[in-house]
Amino acid sequence: MTGFRRRGYCPSLESPMETGDGLLLRLTPPIGGWRPGAVAVIAGAAERYGNAVIEMTSRGNLQLRGFRSTSIPPFVRLLEEAGVTEGRRVVVVGPLAGIDPLAVADPRPLASAIAGDLPRLAPKVSVVVDGGGALHLDGLEADIRLRAADAKTWHLFAGPAHLGLVSEEAASHAALALLRRLSARGGFARIRDLVAEDGAAALRASLGGVAEAPEPPARPAAEPIGLHRLRRRVALGLGAPFGRLEAPVLAELARAAPMDCHIRPMPGRALLVLGLTGTQADALRVASVELGLVTRPDDPRRRIAACPGAPDCASAAGVTREMAETLAAQPDLLPDDMLHLAGCPKGCAHPAPASITLVCQDGKFALVRGGTARSAPERILPADDIPSALERKA
Ligand code: SF4
Known part of the structure; x- marks a missing residue:
């Protein structure tokens, strides 16, 4: 470990990043993914040495939160002993x-x-x-x-x-x-x-060697969630509710997956289970629904990005998860792209502007439209008033 980084770096095992809920680090999957046993080891170690919060990043990495400087060395040792390897970071190819x-x-x-x-x-x-x-990387x-x-x-x-x-x-x-x-x-x-x-x-x-040519046309956005037919088998794309998994849920998914398949995070904040038969994919999809995972492309939870909030993050000025669940149950209130729920103005879950951002503030929420968690809010509202404020605008 070389030291702690602030934003602007890509956190890794060697260079974790300081955040409001401790140190954050990212694991890059090998191209073909990890075996379920390795995923179970990662999940167990994230719970034992971090705060058990696991996120899928937009670039297809696993992000583990809540570590301390003293907990990272035993975490790394455990992964090494279990033979958990990482893939390349700089040069990226698609998950299929x-x-x-x-x-x-x-x-x-x-x-x-x-x-x-x-x-x-x-x-x-x-x-x-x-x-x-099917899973091109235009995004x-x-x-x-x-x-x-x-x-x-x-x-x-x-x-x-x-x-x-x-x-x-x-x-x-x-x-x-x-x-x-x-x-x-x-x-x-x-x-x-x-x-x-x-x-x-x-x-x-x-x-040299580059011939002028027309730019290729844009392609429809890749959809990671659902079934992907491969040459011999199929792959199942799953999403984490609000982009975030609890470590025990990931461990359960690993246990439910056939031992000879592979699992990897992929671009689009999703998980891909590779090498399944059709029957295995059906069974895993049922198990995933029971685990609360996203199995359908139109699941409204995909339109909400929420950070851990209180009590997981020491910097949080309030609870994000409850409001995320409340709004996911009323999909008509959600924007077509993204609603961002932030526990504080750092806005970890969605640093880019979002149609609507709600930032915890003194027991209420600051409502920002078209900005980030740091932008000037339109209004400060109690939690109970948020659905009606979004409804009026919708
Ligand atoms: S945005 Fe959320 S996770 Fe990030 S520091 Fe603030 S409360 Fe913590």
Whole structure:
């Protein structure tokens, strides 16, 4: 462990982040996920050494909360002894990489070529290698994006700028050349800085092997929840209520899953259970409903992001969970995108602006529209008045 980080870093086992409820750390799953036994070990350790709150991040990592500086070393030891490994962080491929019959290409060889030669980079720099298919990665921000055009040709993006088409071999050279330029800048350099200074055309010309081409069309958003048909078996996508699981629930899910399947968090704040037969998937879906997990894409709890709040977080000025349950039971009051419930202005559960944000404040809620938990509130309301305030506006 190298020390504690504040925001702006990606917390990990080596660099946990200080938050209102203690230290937070993230685990990145291997591409194929963890066996249920390993997931049960993670859940048990999160309960024993943290505060048992486990979140799925938007980038497909597990986020464990409530650790102390003294509890992380035994937690890490326990994971090592159980053989729980982590996957790559900087270079990301989709959760169905190599097994999705709808995919355009297998992104794993290209991702490995890039990951094997990475220079030193700023903490949040990321490369997405997207083979397409049911769970494509268009919704994931990236400094460098390679999107499969066909089995051996890739669209290259620098941030939001489409640079053109590259062969698979040229793709890794181009991506690494861009990453080295970022690395040479040091500090917190991101690709958007390079694009803003040089422009997309100059960047393309500097790389070589990048052919000008029209930008590929946008795709419908990937839907992680539900059944995904694979080449031989199926995968089941499940969601955590309000993006958050209690460790015992994750342990129960691991126990309910067949021993030979794999489980991994995936982009979209969801969990994917891979390698199931149709019958096993049906049984696991029933068990998941009983555990209170999200099994349907239209579940209203997916439109609410809520942090742990009181009593789990020492910084919380109130309870978030009750209001989240109250509003989930009245889906007509929810915005189409996201309602954010924050225990304090840090807004851990949804740092970006949301249509509606409710921030605990002196036993009441500050109501913010179109902002973050730090934005100026429209009104301060008692909890009982929140449903009617949302109803009037709706
Ligand atoms: S936003 Fe929630 S989890 Fe984050 S510090 Fe505040 S109360 Fe704690």
